[in-house]
C-alpha cells in the first residue's frame with residue numbers, strides 16, 4: 461500500500477513519463493531526498509519539447525520552435541535548477557509584418573505596466589487609429605475581468621462583448637491567441653485566452669519578453685539526467701509503462717530499458733506524467749478522474765524548417781499579419797534559415813510537405829519583399845497532430861487535479877493538461893510537476909510552485925487581481 465500523503469514522507473517514488481512535467485517532479489523530489497525512478501519510453505528526456513536528427517541533412521532540428529515568456533516563472537526556475545538559464549536568449553521586441561512588407565514594432569516603452577505597450581500600440585500600422593482605440597478599451601476590460609467566470613464561454617464571445625471588429629480580431633487577437641493557446645478565438649475558452657493577456661502582457665513589463673533556446677531543445681534536458689542521478693535518482697530510458705497503480709507500475713512487454721518488460725515495479729507513491737491520451741489507458745478503471753480526462757481533444761501544430769539561398773529575414777522573429785503562418789523565427793545569423801510555426805493547424809494536416817512548403821513560401825513572399833527573389837533550397841515540415849490539448853470551454857472545465865478528490869490513495873497526476881490554470885505550455889507542465897512533488901511530500905503546492913510574476917502596482921490599481929490567479933493555480937496541489 462502507498463504511504464498516506466498526510467503521514468510520513470514517502471521514501472520511494474516512481475514517475476512514469478520523462479517530459480517536462482516528469483523531469484520537474486523528479487528533480488524536486490530528488491532534491492528533497494526521495495529515491496526517484498523516472499521511466500521514459502524514448503531514449504531521451506524532454507517529451508514534446510524535443511529535437512530529432514533530420515535524416516536528409518544530418519542536422520539536429522527541434523520538432524517546433526518553443527518560446528518561453530518572461531511570465532513563465534516555474535519553467536525558468538526549472539532551467540535555473542538544471543544550470544541551463546544561459547541557454548535562453550531574450551528579446552522584448554515583437555516585429556509584426558503585413559503583406560507588402562510594412563513592419564510595426566511592439567516593445568515596452570517608458571510607462572509602467574500595464575501601460576508599457578501604449579506608445580508602441582499608438583504607432584502600429586497594421587491597425588487604424590479607431591481600431592487601436594477600440595483595442596485599448598478591450599484591454600482595460602481584460603484587466604478588470606475575473607477570468608474564472610469566463611471558463612464556459614469562448615474568447616470570441618468575450619471579444620464580441622467588447623465590440624471588437626472582425627478586422628481587429630483577425631489582425632491582432634487571433635495571431636496572439638492561436639500561438640499561445642493553439643486554438644482560434646471562436647473555439648478557445650475565454651478564461652484561457654484572458655490568462656495569456658493578463659499574465660503575459662499586462663501584469664508586468666517583463667511578462668511578454670520572448671525567450672528561445674540557443675541549443676536544440678533536447679539538449680536543455682541532458683543535464684536533468686545528471687542532476688537527478690547525482691541526487692540519488694534513477695532514470696530508465698527506453699522503458700515503456702503500460703499501467704500505473706497507486707503503489708506500482710507495470711512496464712510494457714517490449715520495453716528495452718532497465719525496467720525490463722512486463723515487470724511490476726513498486727514504490728511508496730506513483731506519479732503519472734504521461735500525456736493525457738496515454739494516461740487514460742494506463743490508469744486503473746476505478747480512477748475517478750477518468751471521465752474528465754476522456755473529454756480531452758487535441759489541437760495540432762505544424763513546424764516548418766526552411767533554408768533559402770540568400771538572407772530573407774533580418775529580425776530574430778516576425779508575426780505575419782493576416783497570414784496562415786503566424787510566426788517566423790530566424791535560425792541563423794544571416795537569416796537564410798527560418799522556422800515557420802502554424803498553430804491550430806487542422807487544415808494543414810492532410811497536406812504533403814511540398815504543398816506545405818508552397819503555402820508557407822507564399823505567405824513569406826507576401827510579407828517579406830527580400831524573399832521574392834530568393835530560392836527555397838529545402839523544406840522540412842514536422843506535423844504534431846497531438847501537439848497540445850484543445851483548451852475549449854468543455855476541456856477547460858475537465859482538467860483533472862493532481863490528487864483524486866476525496867482520496868489520497870490514488871496515482872498522482874502531472875502534465876500540462878492537469879488543473880494548473882495555465883494553457884498547455886512548458887510552464888504549465890513544470891507547475892504540474894512541482895505540484896505533484898508537493899503532493900508526494902505532503903506539502904501545499906504553493907510551497908514548491910514558484911509564485912506568478914508580480915503584478916505591477918498600476919495593473920493592480922486598474923483591476924488586475926492576483927489572488928484569484930493564485931487560487932486557480934493551486935488546484936494542481938491541495
Ligand SMILES: Cc1cc2nc3c(=O)[nH]c(=O)nc-3n(C[C@H](O)[C@H](O)[C@H](O)COP(=O)(O)OP(=O)(O)OC[C@H]3O[C@@H](n4cnc5c(N)ncnc54)[C@H](O)[C@@H]3O)c2cc1C
Nearest residue numbers: 477479480481501507508524526527701875876885886889
Ligand atoms: C509543436 C509544439 C510546439 C509547442 N510550442 C510551445 C511553445 O512555444 N511554448 C511552450 O511553452 N509550450 C509549447 N508546446 C507545449 C509543450 O511542449 C508541452 O506543453 C510540454 O512539453 C508538455 O510536457 P508534459 O511533460 O506535460 O508532457 P509530454 O512532453 O508529453 O511528456 C510525457 C512523456 O511521457 C512519455 N511517454 C509516453 N508514453 C509513455 C509510456 N507508455 N511509458 C513511458 N513514457 C511514456 C513521452 O515520451 C514523454 O516524454 C509545444 C508543443 C508542441 C508539440
